Amino acid sequence: MNIETLEWDHYLCEKVFKIPVSILPKMQSSASQFGLIKSGSLQGIPVTGVIGDQHSALVGHQCLSPGQIKSTYGTGCFILQNLGSLSVKKVLSGVSAEARKSLILTVAYKIDGKPAVYALEGSIAVVGASMVWLRDNMGLINDFNEIQSLTNLFCTRFSRSICTLLGSQCKWFVHWSLSIYSKISLAPSDVGKCRFPNDRYMYFSSNETSVFRIKG
Known part of the structure; x- marks a missing residue:
């Protein structure tokens, strides 16, 4: 995904990974209508939220304002800082050059009708x-x-x-x-x-x- 356009990155998909963008699912906000469960005891229940594990921990710890940080522990340690919902260029303006090299900029979450919220992620594999x-x-x-x-x-x-x-x-x-x-x-x-x-x-x-x- 291109984290600026919030769409599939055509160059990476088609040139690097040789995956046609046409066969990929539509990009949607973290909280939106994804469809209905097709079978099983939960058949017919709508799926209205999709978010990654560390990003969901950021939301679950209510780090919803710029500057707030969550640090969670398991196999490793994962630290995410809410950078706010400005453009990528603006959210990175307050990040040091050293942090840009060693940490990862990610889309934390996006709610329908609102700008995407970005986060800076630091991951330690072994804790x-x-x-x-x-x-x-x-x-x-x-x-x-x-x-x-x-x-x-x-x-x-x-x-x-x-x-x-x-x-x-x-x-x-x-x-x-x-x-x-x-x-x-x-x-x-x-x-x-x-x-x-x-x-x-x-x-x-x-x-x-x-x-x-x-x-x-």
Whole structure:
């Protein structure tokens, strides 16, 4: 989709992906009449809303005014900021050059008869998935509820400054930012290791790395 015209992009569809625009469905607003359910127990019920998962979270958290941000967590972490409903050129005028390179401009939603609302999206591929890695791949925990208590136990044994140093130095988990310039080939690394690290260190560093990437 061309996010300025809100129509199928003819160049991308037909030249790049070799898909005739004529066979694609009509573009409609997020809230509009899409049709009726054809079969099953819900047959005949109208479908009046279609919106992506992260965009629906933006609406669900009532981030309906420019500047408001939602951050939700699951396998990864997805942060969306409402940029308002001005033209693409105008909404981007307040976005730094660095953010334009590393974040994604997207159409957040559109209501019939009203201009489209745009958002800036930052996506981190691995956050909650790192906890699954600790459990399933490394066998260091049996239950996710263990993570916080073990992290706290680690921090009571060492000073906060040492914890922060160790956590910032350990990159056990690759937290890819899903953007135009993503480098999926990057491999995890563990640097700055000393005699202190143990399993609690890995719990702590996984949490610290998640926070570091989200804050960045």
